[in-house]
Amino acid sequence: DAGITQSPRHKVTETGTPVTLRCHQTENHRYMYWYRQDPGHGLRLIHYSYGVKDTDKGEVSDGYSVSRSKTEDFLLTLESATSSQTSVYFCAATPGLASSTDTQYFGPGTRLTVL
Amino acid sequence: SQQGEEDPQALSIQEGENATMNCSYKTSINNLQWYRQNSGRGLVHLILIRSNEREKHSGRLRVTLDTSKKSSSLLITASRAADTASYFCATLGASGSRLTFGEGTQLTVNP
Numbered sequence: 531d532a533g534i535t536q537s538p539r540h541k542v543t544e545t546g547t548p549v550t551l552r553c554h555q556t557e558n559h560r561y562m563y564w565y566r567q568d569p570g571h572g573l574r575l576i577h578y579s580y581g582v583k584d585t586d587k588g589e590v591s592d593g594y595s596v597s598r599s600k601t602e603d604f605l606l607t608l609e610s611a612t613s614s615q616t617s618v619y620f621c622a623a624t625p626g627l628a629s630s631t632d633t634q635y636f637g638p639g640t641r642l643t644v645l
Numbered sequence: 646s647q648q649g650e651e652d653p654q655a656l657s658i659q660e661g662e663n664a665t666m667n668c669s670y671k672t673s674i675n676n677l678q679w680y681r682q683n684s685g686r687g688l689v690h691l692i693l694i695r696s697n698e699r700e701k702h703s704g705r706l707r708v709t710l711d712t713s714k715k716s717s718s719l720l721i722t723a724s725r726a727a728d729t730a731s732y733f734c735a736t737l738g739a740s741g742s743r744l745t746f747g748e749g750t751q752l753t754v755n756p
Contacts, residue, residue, distance in 0.1 A: 534687075563743075572733065572748040573688070588743065620687055633678060634744060636687035 533557050534637040536621050542643045549608040551640050553621030555601075561624040562604040563634065564588075564596060566617040573620065579604055611644045618642070650747050651734055657753040664721040666750040668734030669714075675737040677710060677717050678744065682731045691719075691732075696739070724754045 533556035543549050553562060563578040565588075575588030577596040585596050593615060597605045608615055618641050622634040652667045668677070676695045680688040694701045694710045694717065701708045707720040721728055731751050735744040 565746075570748065573735075573746040575743055575745075578743060622688075633690040633693055634688075636689070638687050639685075 534621060534623055534635055536619075536637040536640050538640060539638065540641045542645065543611050544645050545612055546610050549611050549642065549644075551606045551619055551621075551642070553604040553606070553623075553637055555604075555623045557623065557625060557635075558601055559623035559625045559635075560601070562598065563622040563624075564594075564604065564606045565620045565622065566590065566615075567620060567639075568617050576606065576619075608642075611642075613644050616642060616644045651732070651750040653750060654748070655751045655753070657755065658724060659755050660724060660726055662724055662754075664724050664728070664752055664754070666719045666732050666752070668717045668719070668747060670717075670734075670736045671715065673739040674712075675739050677708075678735045678737070679706075679708060679717075679719050680733045680735060680746075682733065682749070684730070688733065721752075724752075726754050726756045728752060728754045 535554045537552045561580055564576040565573040567573050574590045576590055576594050577588055579585045579598040582598055595607045618639050620639050621637040624632045624634050650669050658664055674696050676693055678693045679691045681691055682688045692703050692706055692708050694708050705722045710717045731749040733746050733749045735746045737744055
C-alpha cells in the first residue's frame, strides 16, 4: 500500500453536515487522487493533486472540495453531505514525476454513510 | 462514461483452472493496467502493459493487448482460492494523466 493511510475508516453522518476525509502518505509521492467506488460504477475520480496546493477536478467533483497543504496529506471535504455521497472513498498516490506512466498505490478506503 | 469495460462481470471456477477476464476500451491509450481488490480492501496493482506492447507476463499472470480491437485480456493460470477477488482494468489515455477504471470482474475460485 506504499504507506498510504486513510482516516476515518468508517463514518456515519447526517445529511447537511460537513465531512472531511484524510489521506496520509509516507512515500513523498507527488500525485494523489481521491476516488469513490459504487456498485455498477467501478472507481470514479473525484479530485486529484499534482503537487502542494495544486489540484484539479475529476469526473464527479460536484459537492466535493480538496486541499493539499503538505506533500503527505490530501484532504477531501464534503461541504454539505447528501445521501448520494454514501460510498466507499479511496485515496491513491503515484510516485515520481511521470504520473502518466506510473502505477497507483491505494489506501484501504473509508466507508461513508450519509443518513 | 467508463473507458474500460470488463467482461464477464462475474466468473466462478474451480481451483487449478485458468481464469480469463477481458477489458475493452474506447479511445487511444498510453497504457493499460490491471488491479486486484480483495473484499473490503484497497486496489493492488498487478501489471501494466504499454500501448506498444502486445503481451506481458508476471508469475501466473499473462496480459495481452490488442490496440486494433481496443481490448485486453488477463489470464490467471492454475488459479487458487486466494485469487478470489475483483479485478479491474484501468486505462491511461494517450493524452491524459489520469486513469479511468472499469467496473470490474468478480472472480470466485472454489477450493
